[in-house]
Amino acid sequence: MSQNIKSTTIRDNSTSSFTTKDNPIQNIKLVITKDNSNQNIKPIITKDNSITFFNEQYQETYHSVSGAVEEAQKKFSDACKIKEFTKLHDEINILDVCFGLGYNTAVAIDNVLAVNPDCKINIIGLENDINILNKLKELTPPIAHYDLIQKLVQSINHKKNEFTLHEKNVNLKIIIGDARETIKTLNRAEIITTITKLANQNNAKNIQFNFCFFDPFSPKTCHELWTKEFFQDIYAVMANNGILATYSCARIVRENMNAAGFIVKDGPIVGRRGPGTIGVK
Ligand SMILES: C[S@@+](CC[C@H](N)C(=O)[O-])C[C@H]1O[C@@H](n2cnc3c(N)ncnc32)[C@H](O)[C@@H]1O
Numbered sequence: 001m002s003q004n005i006k007s008t009t010i011r012d013n014s015t016s017s018f019t020t021k022d023n024p025i026q027n028i029k030l031v032i033t034k035d036n037s038n039q040n041i042k043p044i045i046t047k048d049n050s051i052t053f054f055n056e057q058y059q060e061t062y063h064s065v066s067g068a069v070e071e072a073q074k075k076f077s078d079a080c081k082i083k084e085f086t087k088l089h090d091e092i093n094i095l096d097v098c099f100g101l102g103y104n105t106a107v108a109i110d111n112v113l114a115v116n117p118d119c120k121i122n123i124i125g126l127e128n129d130i131n132i133l134n135k136l137k138e139l140t141p142p143i144a145h146y147d148l149i150q151k152l153v154q155s156i157n158h159k160k161n162e163f164t165l166h167e168k169n170v171n172l173k174i175i176i177g178d179a180r181e182t183i184k185t186l187n188r189a190e191i192i193t194t195i196t197k198l199a200n201q202n203n204a205k206n207i208q209f210n211f212c213f214f215d216p217f218s219p220k221t222c223h224e225l226w227t228k229e230f231f232q233d234i235y236a237v238m239a240n241n242g243i244l245a246t247y248s249c250a251r252i253v254r255e256n257m258n259a260a261g262f263i264v265k266d267g268p269i270v271g272r273r274g275p276g277t278i279g280v281k
Pocket of ligand 1: 021061062063072097098099100101102103104105126127128129132177178179180215216217222225
């Protein structure tokens with residue numbers, strides 16, 4: 001199923017070459033759509049027909065051009081074995097680092113509810129760019145629960161700089177700001193209380209994520225998020241045996257994950273030669 005942008009997007013049949021977040025030196029030719037509402041973020045159609053964007057500041061796409069929704073499914077949900085986990089558990093806590101268009105979160109919700117419709121789902125997203133959250137309101141990706149993400153981004157609390165949605169057993173929050181700072185707020189009493197309420201846990205200190213989707217722009221253009229220090233902060237809020245999944249297999253990334261305490265393994269190979277990376281706490 002292909003995806004539409006519900007706005008004044010004009011289809012441009014010319015092709016273009018550009019850099020993708022997971023493969024920096026490709027000369028990929030794809031159809032670029034024109035959208036005049038934001039000059040710095042341009043929509044493009046990936047090979048599974050789902051839409052991603054090209055960010056001119058980073059000179060990179062938000063997803064692999066081999067398939068944006070496919071990437072969310074295979075490199076994040078499948079890599080973490082989300083379905084297998086929720087067959088055995090009635091509650092799941094996910095940290096979505098670099099929320100972007102929310103595909104990783106939305107696909108995970110689909111996967112959980114497909115195998116365990118009563119599972120309590122608690123997801124915290126970290127994102128520093130409100131513009132990209134505004135963009136996702138226009139999208140119609142083939143993800144059943146994407147409407148939850150769209151409702152979530154209607155719910156800004158300006159005072160707290162966050163978005164929150166509670167719907168049935170799904171609890172979602174996006175915290176706006178630099179993820180290197182906002183990750184630290186996950187230890188603050190107020191946030192802990194909020195997550196505790198979300199997760200319905202009694203012990204406020206017992207806030208731990210079962211999974212982390214780690215999806216910044218590439219280590220080359222966004223090196224500040226791929227550091228040992230940031231991985232350490234993530235490690236600190238994860239449950240024992242918790243799993244971090246990311247698309248990169250760069251040596252420096254694996255070394256930093258390892259130095260932060262993760263046991264590093266190959267993730268799946270999707271749409272390119274190298275595997276992703278899995279970090280197990
Ligand atoms: C590759 S995209 C993520 C795509 C996203 N996971 C999805 O499923 O649509 C990277 C995201 O990281 C965000 N970002 C970049 N630097 C950041 C930072 N320091 N803190 C938080 N988010 C950041 C960008 O705004 C962008 O949305």
